[in-house]
Amino acid sequence: MPKSKSDLIRALSRSYPNIYKKDLEKFLDIFLNEIKTALKNDERVELRGWGIFSSKKQKSRKSRNPRTGEEIITMEKKSIHFKMSKELFNKLNEK
Structure with a gap:
């Protein structure tokens, strides 16, 4: 169940x-x-015991519209990368 x-x-x-x-x-x-x-300012956010948030740039690239097959250029954009801490990983995978 998602948390809002x-x-x-x-x-x-x-x-x-x-x-x-x-x-x-x-x-x-x-x-x-x-x-x-x-x-947004390309800084890394580290929450001890939880994980690290960082932003990564995706380069612009050629892609294809799957419906029409038309080739389009996807612009450069940022995405968020999350790497969980070992502590969180161990809690999620406890047996």
Whole structure:
């Protein structure tokens, strides 16, 4: 089951009942915006025990429209790369 932003805020408010929900929402917004800004500026984001986010550039290339067979040029773009930590890997693969 996917987690939405509102699900995360609800879980955080259950874990921290003494903090207002609106403050948790603001904190989550700031946290996610800082990650977005860092990735946009080609910086690496490392969250210990969780993993590393980095942005990679995909070069422009020739591609083909599968429906029409027409050749088109795909422009250069950035994508996000995530590498999980060993700790997270071991937790996911526990037996």
